[in-house]
Amino acid sequence: MAQKVAVLGTGKIGEALLSGMIRAGWSTDDLLVTARRPERAEALRARYGVETVTNAEAAKSADTLILAVKPQDMAALLSELAPHLPADRLVISAAAGVPTSFFEERLPGGNPVVRVMPNTPVLVDEGMSVISAGTHATEDHLLRTEAIFKPVGKTLRVPESQQDAATALSGSGPAYFYFLVEAMTDAGILLGLPRDKAHDLIVQAAIGAAVMLRDSGEHPVKLREAVTSPAGTTINAIRELEKHGVRHALIAALEAARDRSRELASGEG
Numbered sequence: 001m002a003q004k005v006a007v008l009g010t011g012k013i014g015e016a017l018l019s020g021m022i023r024a025g026w027s028t029d030d031l032l033v034t035a036r037r038p039e040r041a042e043a044l045r046a047r048y049g050v051e052t053v054t055n056a057e058a059a060k061s062a063d064t065l066i067l068a069v070k071p072q073d074m075a076a077l078l079s080e081l082a083p084h085l086p087a088d089r090l091v092i093s094a095a096a097g098v099p100t101s102f103f104e105e106r107l108p109g110g111n112p113v114v115r116v117m118p119n120t121p122v123l124v125d126e127g128m129s130v131i132s133a134g135t136h137a138t139e140d141h142l143l144r145t146e147a148i149f150k151p152v153g154k155t156l157r158v159p160e161s162q163q164d165a166a167t168a169l170s171g172s173g174p175a176y177f178y179f180l181v182e183a184m185t186d187a188g189i190l191l192g193l194p195r196d197k198a199h200d201l202i203v204q205a206a207i208g209a210a211v212m213l214r215d216s217g218e219h220p221v222k223l224r225e226a227v228t229s230p231a232g233t234t235i236n237a238i239r240e241l242e243k244h245g246v247r248h249a250l251i252a253a254l255e256a257a258r259d260r261s262r263e264l265a266s267g268e269g
């Protein structure tokens with residue numbers, strides 16, 4: 001019989017995963033979702049044709065539960081689930097910061113727990129999902145987790161000690177690129193281009209650069225050098241980036257994201 005998977009907390013990342021699973025061919029008969037607000041549940045039912053249930057019902061009837069609520073809402077969700085959750089059910093958490101030990105302490109039956117940090121490009125099957133096993137999770141549980149996340153992008157297994165760093169780089173990563181595109185589009189406006197043209201030029205430069213990074217096997221320094229002609233335009237831009245400490249800013253930004261992920265470990269504020 002097919003495994004039933006429930007997505008609990010179907011917000012931005014929960015819905016992105018749900019839509020990815022449906023694209024990947026999961027039958028909606030094997031999917032359950034939960035939502036806090038009735039109107040949200042109704043919208044998900046209408047959009048995807050999935051059954052919406054309570055958290056307690058999901059705990060009773062799903063083989064795998066994907067918990068996609070905010071870290072701050074996780075303790076309350078677990079106290080709803082714990083009385084109903086059979087010990088063999090796989091619990092996958094997508095929450096930033098929250099360690100597998102947090103779940104293991106609140107699920108005394110010894111449920112297998114897998115921590116995953118996905119990112120929003122799962123919406124276009126170009127996600128990255130970084131995966132770590134908790135104490136009771138076996139190879140089989142990791143394979144079941146990968147079966148859910150691989151169709152919507154790449155997966156990478158890391159020791160849990162690397163999850164806060166992975167969250168800073170990969171979970172939050174798309175936001176940095178959107179920020180850069182937004183800023184460079186503004187630069188295009190300053191240089192006199194219409195906004196839509198500036199946007200298209202920068203987005204295509206980003207796509208081209210990303211594909212070259214992925215497919216050429218070249219180091220990013222080599223790729224940048226190939227763009228940087230002697231006494232040309234690019235080196236003038238690079239000089240400004242270095243002068244304004246952009247490298248330093250990026251390192252500090254990712255360090256701050258890593259630190260925030262560590263703070264979220266307590267499941268509070």
Ligand SMILES: NC(=O)C1=CN([C@@H]2O[C@H](COP(=O)(O)OP(=O)(O)OC[C@H]3O[C@@H](n4cnc5c(N)ncnc54)[C@H](OP(=O)(O)O)[C@@H]3O)[C@@H](O)[C@H]2O)C=CC1
Nearest residue numbers: 009010011012013035036068069070071073094095096118
């Ligand atoms: N957004 C992203 O790019 C990524 C997010 N994550 C992680 O995913 C989790 C969700 O983030 P995100 O999707 O951005 O946040 P959202 O606020 O969009 O989604 C969280 C959802 O959970 C619902 N919810 C809260 N409590 C319950 C409950 N008890 N039962 C059912 N549903 C509940 C909320 O309902 P309501 O709408 O009523 O508030 C909301 O729809 C976080 O832990 C985050 O760290 C991980 C990787 C990437």
Ligand SMILES: O=C(O)[C@@H]1CCC=N1
Nearest residue numbers: 096167170171172173
């Ligand atoms: O900003 C956040 O906390 C979540 C986790 C990673 C991406 N978004």
